[in-house]
Amino acid sequence: MELFDNLFLGLSTALQFNNLIYCLIGVVIGTAIGVLPGIGPIPTVALLLPFTFGLAPASSLIMLAGIFYGAQYGGSTTAILVNVPGETSSVVTCLDGHEMAKRGRAGPALAIAAISSFFAGTVATVVIAVLSLPLAALALKFTAVEYFSLLVLGLFAAVILAHGSVAKSLAMVFLGLLIGTVGIDVNSGVARMTFGIPALSDGLDFVPVAMGMFGLAEIIANLERPEVRQVVSQKLRDLVPSRADLKAAFPAMVRGTFIGSALGVLPGGGAALPPFTAYALEKKVAKDPSRFGKGAIEGVAGPEAANNAGAQTSFIPLLTLGIPANALMALMIGALMMQGIQPGPQVMTEQPELVWGVIASMWTGNLMLLIINLPLVGLWVSMLKIPYRLLFPAIVLFCCIGTYGISNSAFNVWLMLGCAVVGYFFIKVGVEPAPLLLGLVLGPQLEENFRRAMQLSDGDPSVFVTRPISAVLLGIVALMLIAMLSPAVLKTRKEALAE
Amino acid sequence: MTLRLLKAAAAALTLCGALAPSFAHAQNFERPVRIVVPFAPGGTSDILARLIAPKLSEAVGQPVVVENKPGAAGNIGADAVAKARPDGHTLLLMDIGSLAVAPSLFPDLSYNVENDLAPVGMVMFGPYVLAVNPSVPAKNVSELVAYAKANPGKLAVANSGVGALNHITAVALARDLGIGWKNVPYKGGAAASRAVVSGESNVIINGATATLPFVTNKQLVGIAVTGEERLAALPDVETFKEAKLPLNDAGTWQGLLTTGKTPPEVVARLNGELNKILALPEIQAKIAEQGGSPRPGTPEAVKSWLVTNIKSWGDIVRAADIKTN
Amino acid sequence: MTTRRFDWPDLLFGLFLIAVAAGTFAATWRLAGGSAADMGPGYMPRAIALALLAFGLFFAGRGLLRGHAGIPRVQLRPILGVGASVGAFALLIEGAGLAAASLAAILIAACASRESRFLEVILFGLVITAGAVLLFVKALALPVAIWPW
Numbered sequence: 001m002e003l004f005d006n007l008f009l010g011l012s013t014a015l016q017f018n019n020l021i022y023c024l025i026g027v028v029i030g031t032a033i034g035v036l037p038g039i040g041p042i043p044t045v046a047l048l049l050p051f052t053f054g055l056a057p058a059s060s061l062i063m064l065a066g067i068f069y070g071a072q073y074g075g076s077t078t079a080i081l082v083n084v085p086g087e088t089s090s091v092v093t094c095l096d097g098h099e100m101a102k103r104g105r106a107g108p109a110l111a112i113a114a115i116s117s118f119f120a121g122t123v124a125t126v127v128i129a130v131l132s133l134p135l136a137a138l139a140l141k142f143t144a145v146e147y148f149s150l151l152v153l154g155l156f157a158a159v160i161l162a163h164g165s166v167a168k169s170l171a172m173v174f175l176g177l178l179i180g181t182v183g184i185d186v187n188s189g190v191a192r193m194t195f196g197i198p199a200l201s202d203g204l205d206f207v208p209v210a211m212g213m214f215g216l217a218e219i220i221a222n223l224e225r226p227e228v229r230q231v232v233s234q235k236l237r238d239l240v241p242s243r244a245d246l247k248a249a250f251p252a253m254v255r256g257t258f259i260g261s262a263l264g265v266l267p268g269g270g271a272a273l274p275p276f277t278a279y280a281l282e283k284k285v286a287k288d289p290s291r292f293g294k295g296a297i298e299g300v301a302g303p304e305a306a307n308n309a310g311a312q313t314s315f316i317p318l319l320t321l322g323i324p325a326n327a328l329m330a331l332m333i334g335a336l337m338m339q340g341i342q343p344g345p346q347v348m349t350e351q352p353e354l355v356w357g358v359i360a361s362m363w364t365g366n367l368m369l370l371i372i373n374l375p376l377v378g379l380w381v382s383m384l385k386i387p388y389r390l391l392f393p394a395i396v397l398f399c400c401i402g403t404y405g406i407s408n409s410a411f412n413v414w415l416m417l418g419c420a421v422v423g424y425f426f427i428k429v430g431v432e433p434a435p436l437l438l439g440l441v442l443g444p445q446l447e448e449n450f451r452r453a454m455q456l457s458d459g460d461p462s463v464f465v466t467r468p469i470s471a472v473l474l475g476i477v478a479l480m481l482i483a484m485l486s487p488a489v490l491k492t493r494k495e496a497l498a499e
Numbered sequence: 500m501t502l503r504l505l506k507a508a509a510a511a512l513t514l515c516g517a518l519a520p521s522f523a524h525a526q527n528f529e530r531p532v533r534i535v536v537p538f539a540p541g542g543t544s545d546i547l548a549r550l551i552a553p554k555l556s557e558a559v560g561q562p563v564v565v566e567n568k569p570g571a572a573g574n575i576g577a578d579a580v581a582k583a584r585p586d587g588h589t590l591l592l593m594d595i596g597s598l599a600v601a602p603s604l605f606p607d608l609s610y611n612v613e614n615d616l617a618p619v620g621m622v623m624f625g626p627y628v629l630a631v632n633p634s635v636p637a638k639n640v641s642e643l644v645a646y647a648k649a650n651p652g653k654l655a656v657a658n659s660g661v662g663a664l665n666h667i668t669a670v671a672l673a674r675d676l677g678i679g680w681k682n683v684p685y686k687g688g689a690a691a692s693r694a695v696v697s698g699e700s701n702v703i704i705n706g707a708t709a710t711l712p713f714v715t716n717k718q719l720v721g722i723a724v725t726g727e728e729r730l731a732a733l734p735d736v737e738t739f740k741e742a743k744l745p746l747n748d749a750g751t752w753q754g755l756l757t758t759g760k761t762p763p764e765v766v767a768r769l770n771g772e773l774n775k776i777l778a779l780p781e782i783q784a785k786i787a788e789q790g791g792s793p794r795p796g797t798p799e800a801v802k803s804w805l806v807t808n809i810k811s812w813g814d815i816v817r818a819a820d821i822k823t824n
Numbered sequence: 825m826t827t828r829r830f831d832w833p834d835l836l837f838g839l840f841l842i843a844v845a846a847g848t849f850a851a852t853w854r855l856a857g858g859s860a861a862d863m864g865p866g867y868m869p870r871a872i873a874l875a876l877l878a879f880g881l882f883f884a885g886r887g888l889l890r891g892h893a894g895i896p897r898v899q900l901r902p903i904l905g906v907g908a909s910v911g912a913f914a915l916l917i918e919g920a921g922l923a924a925a926s927l928a929a930i931l932i933a934a935c936a937s938r939e940s941r942f943l944e945v946i947l948f949g950l951v952i953t954a955g956a957v958l959l960f961v962k963a964l965a966l967p968v969a970i971w972p973w
Contacts, residue, residue, distance in 0.1 A: 141697070143697060168837070171837075186686055187863075224896070396910065398956075401956060401960055405966050410917055416910065420906065425836075429836050451863050454861055455681065456683065
């Protein structure tokens, strides 16, 4: 069968000794920068680009890809241990992952995150191998109209996210949408609410907002409580997930993997949606949704799997169409072109050992990550033994350096400070910041795509229901609305949400 | 428009390039040198800066670091260089076309392009490719113009942002050809290319680096290219000049600049080193892979390029009433 | 716990939303609105602000009427300490370099906790500063000066 031939070809490339080494270097660097708050894979890949000139194309791409998914692994470690999300994807991991850590279950949380990511990585590798061509065709069918409908669906999922009152989380989504409009309006080029500050013209960066509202606000609130000596158990039994944990996490992993694989293919909006959607789904199918936000292991497994699967399938548009799904994939194109390879559909046929080698290396890379990360769980957990009075100044500093490094400007550090104060206020009045972050990420795209769709259709709103994919997506939204508003569901929601 | 002047400038560039290295070693560098790239990593400017940095480091005997300062269409990074110490240790590498339109697009710009920045030299020119989605029934310029005239409003030109050079180019083309097409803004050139490949919009004018692969793969149909000659990769696609289109020299002009009031001998030293680097075969090969050609030249040539284009692009911006503020 | 005549969390959250909505209207009144089919740049911000205003009034009203919930007492030391630490870092990083900014951030942040010990913090600050310089500047090549000169 052709599939096996291809995978075999890929494995024979990926398993060459030097490619294994570059893969290892990539995932180790990736894990390290993922653990450090704020330092993302994009600047790291840019930094390493010149060093890849001398490598064979496959080796360089294998290493750069390793940095990318390695960073996803590392990011969840920081999110679980100290509640600092370095990327959009790890916000969701904070919700239940950090809660588990607070309850002394950091070990199982970290282990489940690693296992879920490995599982998703394995499945996503097969998905890429089998489905990349049809999925790429699907991604091309997504125009502004379909994106708008998909984003509407994503925002509705956000309402299910929060574990407080529905009204409050809706209000937070709107607040996020509002701060998402800050900056130069893509459609008209007009600056909005920038108050004459040039640094605001590209909008608020996600990282300082997330680190301020989650990381720093949490530190401030923690310091108000007298220090509780956390009993950190180093017994092996408490570090590994129990059989019950695995049983609870496994279905979530499977669901998360499929959500992530599907959404990751979509250029643009794809990156933020998988973990959020997976979390919402887990909460929806759970027998007892009230456990979410209080350390539910499915709340770690689902989003982590979705996140990793999405990270890998986002390579599909790049490998099959030469179209970058996000800023990082654009960098990968840069790397390819430096090697004298013009990205595009012909790469698949002209350089099969390159494409399949990279795909197969994702699997070997994920295996390496699992092997590296599982023994490290004990080490990470023992980090919590550092007294909080020493741990927190270090976290504050790393947050500062990380936000500074995003665009090498102090402005983002000030922005993080402002968000920390607002986040502290939110803790005091008891509202969850997660829906706000989703609104912030999706809001600008929602508006951009809506207005672009209207411009292209000459102001005719019927395109949203006459185009089939969009109609289906909006139909799901309508069903969700009806389900939410129907009295029976309302009652169970109330019970579920009463705390 | 200012075609003749620009051609003269380009000729001057090539001529002066040969004379420049004699100024070298006039100045020493005591601290690390920064090359500020006012865009996110991965773009043409960024890649060029990262290519040049190690060579420049060898030449001046100091570390050379590339610093990305994205934001506000390149103005945040340019402003940082404009306000740095005027000693030639802070450099700016960017598409100087963006610098040329900045004064007309942003009336309250925080720096003066002509006075606060000192040109060091041109680095490369990358031509634009005008291409359409295969659903558009046109294979060359005359068919495209005829189609546009017969079907007003059917063509939607994707650009990489309001006020971006390819937006202004599209506006100017429409004006000069007397056609009406929609200008649809996207966030960057990659998103715009994607939209034209998927058929959401159907025309694109964009740097050859990003767009050429789609044309060679037949995902897009090449209509015309800017620059003096046809592209080696697209021998059948006519140039703007052959097709009697205006704006033959539209494209990406990547230039190196430093802080205004930097002593001329420091600028001369930097210019000499830059031109030596651009003469290296490996650098020339890498620049060719970016879809461009190296353009060594003098600081003065860059200066006159800026002066000319600040005016000519500015006229287009004002005539079309493109605003970002 | 403060007085409990009102539901303070709801009331404050509501007032916060109203203030944000009012600020948005003030900041965007100059922008063109357009219609739903042909939106101007001001349409979305004002539409969202309108929704926020409604939410704000709802929460504030409910907070006034429902009553009987306080908010945990606000302590000034943590928020001032952490805030000053981040602020010091932002002020120092570009002029004074990473070493000074890091040390200042650590020392000031430590003031936020009552449990910090003087000598321990100084020592820890120096170690972390050295580590940060090595990690971010030497290993990750973050383009930032280490020293003020």
